[in-house]
Amino acid sequence: MKVLVAVKRVVDYNVKVRPKADGTGVELNNVKMSINPFCEIAVEEAVRLKEKGTVTEIVAVSIGPQQAQEQLRTALALGADRAILIKSDSDLEPLAVAKCLKAVCEQESPDLVLMGKQSIDGDNNQTGQMLGALTGYPQGTFASQVVVEGGKVNVTREIDGGLQTLALNLPAIVTTDLRLNEPRYASLPNIMKAKKKPLDTMTPEELGVDTAPRVTLLKVEAPAQRAAGIKVASVDELVEKLKNEAKVI
């Protein structure tokens, strides 16, 4: 079977992001960019399914600027077979991204779409569910286990209070949570090989997707800072403060 894996170029998770002084956006100059950690888990899962013999082809797709090629090359180095870049210089909203992915699904007819549950920049947690609505595919969100058998995929989901398992007909969409797997590191020979793997580029316009924004970013600001309190010297002092000053116990 064929798997489509969506990957996003985002600010590296180690970078502490700050709002620009004028509040129009976040400071992104000279900031390290990486593959979104949840997307990396999705790539890893696809590669493991291929190693098991369940999957025969992995197509990685990214919607983003020209530089998102770097993240697609990472996916190729991790084990994807080929890649598609849908080039857009503006930051697309989840609905527009889902529409682009739907167009790719129509071209590629994957049996399974694997993607991160959210990207660590916008924290929207929407694109997979939206792609489900647009394609009519069932969705297994926040996956901690994925088992493909008998024309279905069983997805164990991390839900409030525990775990839930769903059986989805294929084709299906699975969005990954943190504990689905631990992604491998790309080896140097695989990084070299990835440079020769095919990478096609297209645009949302070529796919017939309207990407006009629906939501306007008015302002960004730092969160309200909580003032630091006091240090107490002993457990006795702590108990006394909690009882008599804060009155919470």
Added chain:
Amino acid sequence: MSILVIAEHDNSQLKPATLNTISAAQAIGGDITVLVAGGGCAGVADAAVKIAGVSKVLLADNAAYGHQLAENVAPLVAELAAGYSHVLAPATTTGKNLAPRVAALLDVQGISDISAVESADTFKRPIYAGNVIATVQSSDAIKVLTVRATAFDPVAAEGGSATLEAVGAAHDASNSAFVGEELAVSERPELTSARVVVSGGRGMGSSDNFQMLEKLADKLGAAVGASRAAVDAGFVPNDMQVGQTGKIVAPDLYIAVGISGAIQHLAGMKDSKVIVAINKDEEAPIFQVADYGLVADLFEALPELDNKL
């Protein structure tokens, strides 16, 4: 304006996050309808009609909605949404699973995890793991929002007298099925609604050591949480994780033990009323948000605290 709020429930009980979501709906202003979609959930609708500030409750009782499968519930909500200006769901795993599927069916861009209402079309929400707060304005005709429960005080569960209306529409996509679930069983209060939360981090050192926290929690009537580091280290299961990608909590008292205070964790608990930090590293960032900090070895401080409470 007219607002449709999706109730969160388990077919027998209404979940408290619904009350916070209705509070966000009141901040937007307008006539509030609550949808109870489930299987064998009439009792939940009976509870929902009593919620203060709700004018109508819609009950969609059908086996296809019993496990809140998004493939079945989303078309129902999208069909009902035509008559409303806003559709709100709690930003729980259920709400996050459903709302975007509804939004895409309506061809609108939903807004996730709102933490404040500025006006009927303008909302605040945390992005970049809570490092930045964005103010965003929607131009869509129907606003589909998920609501961060801790950012809104709950409305009263009693005192209302809404009308109850049954919805006959049955949607069954038949492409997904519920197989099973493993829910943590605990005598302790639920993490997101507990008045006191005791959380442990990597500093706890092992799964066994979490029993010290559990003992303290039982004395305080508290829920037990954990940092991502403690979950990743395998000390505790993932549903105990407090943070941007885990549970968002805002109890009256939050006790962080052996937690350094990564921004990811702070994003999940910094709205707590009183924060206590116990950590042996006096430079730990957790002390920058703690009302009371105790620089101590937790293996000495915890038993002592347990004795003196």
